Amino acid sequence: MRMTLLRLSRAATAGLVAAAALTAATHSAEAARAADTLGSAAAGQGRYFGTAVAASHLDEAGYVSTLNREFTSATPENEMKWDATEPSRGNFTFGAADQVVDHARSQGMDVRGHTLVWHSQLPSWVGGLGAADLRTAMNNHINSVMGHYKGQIHSWDVVNEAFQDGGSGARRSSPFQDKLGNGFIEEAFRTARAADPAAKLCYNDYNTDGVNAKSNAVYDMVKDFKSRGVPIDCVGFQGHFNSNSPVPADFRANLQRFADLGVDVQITELDIEGSGTAQANSYADVVEACLAVDRCTGITVWGVTDKYSWRSSGTPLLFDGDYQEKPAYGAVLSALGGDGGGDPGNGTASCTATYTRTADWSSGYNGQVTITAGSEPIGSWTTTVTFASPQRVQATWNATPTWDGGGNVMTARPSWNGTLAAGASTSFGFTVSKNGSDTAPAVGACTAS
Ligand code: 9MR
Numbered sequence: 001m002r003m004t005l006l007r008l009s010r011a012a013t014a015g016l017v018a019a020a021a022l023t024a025a026t027h028s029a030e031a032a033r034a035a036d037t038l039g040s041a042a043a044g045q046g047r048y049f050g051t052a053v054a055a056s057h058l059d060e061a062g063y064v065s066t067l068n069r070e071f072t073s074a075t076p077e078n079e080m081k082w083d084a085t086e087p088s089r090g091n092f093t094f095g096a097a098d099q100v101v102d103h104a105r106s107q108g109m110d111v112r113g114h115t116l117v118w119h120s121q122l123p124s125w126v127g128g129l130g131a132a133d134l135r136t137a138m139n140n141h142i143n144s145v146m147g148h149y150k151g152q153i154h155s156w157d158v159v160n161e162a163f164q165d166g167g168s169g170a171r172r173s174s175p176f177q178d179k180l181g182n183g184f185i186e187e188a189f190r191t192a193r194a195a196d197p198a199a200k201l202c203y204n205d206y207n208t209d210g211v212n213a214k215s216n217a218v219y220d221m222v223k224d225f226k227s228r229g230v231p232i233d234c235v236g237f238q239g240h241f242n243s244n245s246p247v248p249a250d251f252r253a254n255l256q257r258f259a260d261l262g263v264d265v266q267i268t269e270l271d272i273e274g275s276g277t278a279q280a281n282s283y284a285d286v287v288e289a290c291l292a293v294d295r296c297t298g299i300t301v302w303g304v305t306d307k308y309s310w311r312s313s314g315t316p317l318l319f320d321g322d323y324q325e326k327p328a329y330g331a332v333l334s335a336l337g338g339d340g341g342g343d344p345g346n347g348t349a350s351c352t353a354t355y356t357r358t359a360d361w362s363s364g365y366n367g368q369v370t371i372t373a374g375s376e377p378i379g380s381w382t383t384t385v386t387f388a389s390p391q392r393v394q395a396t397w398n399a400t401p402t403w404d405g406g407g408n409v410m411t412a413r414p415s416w417n418g419t420l421a422a423g424a425s426t427s428f429g430f431t432v433s434k435n436g437s438d439t440a441p442a443v444g445a446c447t448a449s
Contacts, residue, residue: 038333041337045291053074058103066319068107074110076097115157115158116156117159149196158189163205164214169214193231204235210254211254222263223261237265267296272286279316284331284334303317325423350378351378353381354369369412371383376422391437392432398427
């Protein structure tokens with residue numbers, strides 16, 4: 001029996017928007033305590049918690065705020081693949097990948113490089129080359145892409161998905177395999193080590209999460225590499241799960257046997273189709289497996305929100321299409337030892353208040369405060385917003401203000417929007433004249449009743 005009850009109630013604790021820099025969170029009956037995020041909870045376990053990131057969504061506020069708040073590692077979902085970075089021979093294009101890398105680094109995130117040598121998303125010119133040319137092109141591709149990001153990548157998926165599915169344990173047919181033979185993998189890793197000695201070099205694959213013929217074949221390769229000194233630092237287990245391919249019971253044991261070869265292991269593309277408790281429990285299983293293996297250094301989920309998942313209809317991720325935390329989010333946070341920020345079902349009304357600037361011009365700005373109920377429904381809320389002198393508030397909406405502190409401290413109460421379901425949000429806003437000061441207002445504690 002899974003620990004369903006425990007996990008469900010734990011999941012409910014995470015029905016909160018986590019604290020950001022300008023967030024104040026309190027509970028009316030307890031001392032203020034900021035809620036953990038996936039990244040902070042994972043850091044408490046000495047791990048990173050990452051996500052695939054698509055450059056095309058970096059202009060969406062909800063996407064970016066969730067990404068920045070929750071994750072400590074980013075993997076460009078498609079932007080570093082060969083078709084994106086070298087669409088024609090010798091012409092390298094890094095624009096979209098740079099966007100992801102620059103954003104991630106500006107937020108202090110690690111970056112996983114994905115991926116250098118892969119049979120898929122491979123431009124057709126590569127398949128047209130003869131063996132000698134292909135070898136040159138492969139090494140040049142590795143050198144050029146790794147060179148461009150030298151010193152900026154935590155781990156590189158040097159070779160991706162080089163083994164066949166099924167019971168054969170054979171290498172997958174690809175231009176590299178077919179023309180260069182098994183040795184292409186070793187050559188790619190040797191080239192990669194020289195290109196960026198600071199990056200960890202990973203082999204990455206799917207359907208290798210449990211002990212099976214495919215993972216045995218990868219295991220044998222890694223063992224051989226380690227015994228011969230071929231540079232390899234890590235093995236990525238993608239972790240794409242659904243009802244046909246559930247989290248294997250021997251996932252932890254499989255991770256451990258690779259770790260015992262002297263490599264780190266990482267869960268690199270985690271997503272689990274489903275919903276509710278079943279999905280939450282599977283996510284918790286994966287996190288627990290990683291935490292049980294010392295050399296499991298981090299987990300990456302394959303996207304921020306269900307709506308942009310490659311398997312969007314299977315709703316396999318931790319945030320729904322409105323960036324609301326799903327039960328799976330709470331299960332992951334709880335498995336990571338995180339604090340969702342409230343005690344579920346104890347009848348304590350609580351809320352958080354989070355500020356964002358929504359518009360800005362030379363003489364003024366618009367600000368918005370989002371109030372989110374904790375794990376209990378609330379009937380009303382109140383918070384303060386302190387403006388830097390000599391700023392002046394010209395207008396407010398969706399809140400009833402009263403003023404204090406010489407006119408700089410606004411106490412905001414609901415106008416019509418006091419009642420919120422557990423985890424639900426409302427926002428109020430204001431227009432401010434800067435009068436020469438561009439300082440952001442300070443949002444005080446949110447009190448719920
Ligand atoms: O999520 C990626 C999707 O946007 C692309 O269309 C697809 C193309 O092959 O690749 C997806 O990511 C894959 C990853 O790069 C390697 N492992 C399997 C992932 C899911 O297909």
